[in-house]
Amino acid sequence: MREMLIILFSAILVDNFVLSRFLGICPFLGVSKNVKTAMGMSMAVIIVMVIASALTWPVQAYLLSPLNLGYLQTGVFIVIIAALVQIIETFLKKAIPSLYKALGIYLPLITTNCAVLGVTILNVDQNYTFFESVFNAAGAGLGFMLALFLFSGVRSKVDRADIPKFMKGLPITLVSAGLVSISFFGFKGLIEKLFS
Amino acid sequence: MSPRRKTLMQEFNKGLLRENPVLRLLLGTCPTLAVTTTVKNGIGMGLAATFVLIGSNLMISMLRKVIPDKVRIPAYITVIAGFVSIVQMLIQAYLPDLNKSLGIFIPLITVNCIILARAEMFANKNPILPSVIDGLGMGIGFTSALVLMGGIREIIGNGTFFDMPLPVLQAGGWIEPTIIMILPPGGFFVFGVLIAFANYLSEKLDKRDKSQIDPLADSCVGAINEKAACAMCGACSIGTRFREEEGFKDKSGHQPEVK
Amino acid sequence: MSKDNGYMPAIILTIIVLITTGLLAFTSSITQATRDAQAVAADNANRTLICPLASTFEPVELALDSLDTTGVSEAYLVKDDQGAILGYLYKSQFRGYAGDVPVLVAIDSNNMIIRALALENGETPGLGKKIADDSFIGQYVDLDATKVYTVKPNETDKVLLDSIAGATISSNAVTHAVNQASALHLQIASEVK
Incomplete structure (x- = not known):
């Protein structure tokens, strides 16, 4: 259990997917304009990440690795993710319309979100077990949410600041993302202290 | 074809600055930030993506009359994933050092918005030769942006260029290396400043030759340049088109794209 | 159609x-x-x-219940081209500042550490990454593997090594990894005898 917690917290704070690994930058910049959309997108990402990790792990362990089909990994994983997103979308639409209304618009964007494919491939690269993979995915998703949540707050201030014209919009957004990323340096070393 | 038919040279040129995929269209931001700690990585990533771009543009342009509209996106993704896996295996076999430093970002070329966006916006509407040229131009534009970022970060952050130490920038020289530049925050800083510079330059160019201004037919691209926030261009257009096909109407008036 | x-x-x-x-x-x-x-x-x-003189690395079975293999993921019996045993090689890791820091440790049959080598890690460039510098990792050459080492001056029961200024956690990770390797080596060596 301790190992699981270490993986979870490392993925959230130390190796934050957005600010330290640079995965999922596109939605990070795209939907961080206000807290509501940021939360919607993050929820959708967390759900897809966890389920995608739970699905790709057995595929890799019982199909691709034993049959020596490693070269199909990228293709198979992206197909699984795309299909999963489609299924979740259809399911939500039929079963929980209210949730679909909240998350539905973000779901199609997730297929091309590199953080989702990234977490499934990282699970394989790190030789994680099934549960470690799921915890890693949950951590990655929560880390994504934390980064988006914090950053949407920063952005609402930055957007109203008086800055040079050519820095307006994305340039200043990126510079402030850099500052948020520096603040996450404070978490490094934390895991070592917490669990030793 | 429309009256403003472009020559092949223009197809090639547009990727370099005016529609530079990284600095103007803001596609493929993840690898741009992640692998540009050195010039070498930038070139490696850029060339790998260029190969995939040319290959997928070629294949999709060839198959544009064969692929049914309904399964268009899955077919593109299959083709792109195929080329990415081929590149991955070649890099593993012949460039192990590059494989180590690019790591997970090689398979992630599959979901690089640039490639899907070019397939969706260009290759499936144009003949083979322009598509290949478009892929080449976009690829070189991507590579040059990556090399520029890698160069700046490596020189300031590590005091080296192409792994060659620059004596004045080493510890003990005039300026100590500023390590933050090769750490994640430095990526954000350099990228932000470069985009600001590209915007400035592009504005100047537009003023100089007003006649050539492209009205940016694609609303998504226009939106990006205006609002400069939607980096999910490929995803945006695909997302909205999925919905149109399904007759999806969101009552609350939400759009997948942010303003 | x-x-x-x-x-x-x-x-x-x-x-x-x-x-x-x-x-x-x-x-x-x-x-x-x-x-x-x-x-x-x-x-x-x-x-x-x-181990520049080595020609073969025979994997050592670590799955035995009798061995405490904490932190060590690989172990090899190192032989030169004449088949003579040069020593043992261990891959050991301990948590550093940003994830695990893997270290290769070579120990000879007389329980002397031949060398240690820090492998690829996520430590901060310019700070924690200095564990790869000879001034730090070179301290391990010819140390006695039967002793336990530390970089923290308050742990007086252990042998104190120099740490990297500003990167105590990274230094500690390497020291700990080497200690884990030594601990396993002593178990293996005693079994062989």
């Missing part, structure tokens, strides 16, 4: 998938040998860096 009706989209998509898979299998088969060779070369590069 038009390409957009009935089963045609599915059929065409399947054909595209099959052709792509075929091409991948082909590329895979022609690059397989080179890729495998590269993987082996990469593994051996670090090992021969630490």
Whole structure:
């Protein structure tokens, strides 16, 4: 259990997917304009990440690795993710319309979100077990949410600041993302202290 | 074809600055930030993506009359994933050092918005030769942006260029290396400043030759340049088109794209 | 029948998938040998860096219940080209500032540490990454593996080594990894005798 917690917290704070690994930058910049959309997108990402990790792990362990089909990994994983997103979308639409209304618009964007494919491939690269993979995915998703949540707050201030014209919009957004990323340096070393 | 038919040279040129995929269209931001700690990585990533771009543009342009509209996106993704896996295996076999430093970002070329966006916006509407040229131009534009970022970060952050130490920038020289530049925050800083510079330059160019201004037919691209926030261009257009096909109407008036 | 009706989209998509898979299998088969060779070369590069005279690395079985293998993931019996035993090689890791820091440790049959080598890690460039510098990692050359080392001055029961200024956690990770390797080595060595 301790190992699981270490993986979870490392993925959230130390190796934050957005600010330290640079995965999922596109939605990070795209939907961080206000807290509501940021939360919607993050929820959708967390759900897809966890389920995608739970699905790709057995595929890799019982199909691709034993049959020596490693070269199909990228293709198979992206197909699984795309299909999963489609299924979740259809399911939500039929079963929980209210949730679909909240998350539905973000779901199609997730297929091309590199953080989702990234977490499934990282699970394989790190030789994680099934549960470690799921915890890693949950951590990655929560880390994504934390980064988006914090950053949407920063952005609402930055957007109203008086800055040079050519820095307006994305340039200043990126510079402030850099500052948020520096603040996450404070978490490094934390895991070592917490669990030793 | 429309009256403003472009020559092949223009197809090639547009990727370099005016529609530079990284600095103007803001596609493929993840690898741009992640692998540009050195010039070498930038070139490696850029060339790998260029190969995939040319290959997928070629294949999709060839198959544009064969692929049914309904399964268009899955077919593109299959083709792109195929080329990415081929590149991955070649890099593993012949460039192990590059494989180590690019790591997970090689398979992630599959979901690089640039490639899907070019397939969706260009290759499936144009003949083979322009598509290949478009892929080449976009690829070189991507590579040059990556090399520029890698160069700046490596020189300031590590005091080296192409792994060659620059004596004045080493510890003990005039300026100590500023390590933050090769750490994640430095990526954000350099990228932000470069985009600001590209915007400035592009504005100047537009003023100089007003006649050539492209009205940016694609609303998504226009939106990006205006609002400069939607980096999910490929995803945006695909997302909205999925919905149109399904007759999806969101009552609350939400759009997948942010303003 | 038009390409957009009935089963045609599915059929065409399947054909595209099959052709792509075929091409991948082909590329895979022609690059397989080179890729495998590269993987082996990469593994051996670090090992021969630490034991230049070695010619074979025989894996040591670590799954035995009698062994406490905490933190050590690989162990090898190192032999030179005459078949004489040069010592043991361990791959040990301990949590550093940003994730695990893996360290290769070579220990000879007289329980002396031949050398240690910090492998790829996520430590901060310019600070924690200095564990790879000879001024730090070189401290381990010819140390007694039966002793326990530390970089923290308050742990007076252990032998104190210099730590890197500003990177105590990274320094501690390497020291701890070496200690883990030594601990396992003493168990293995005693079993062999």
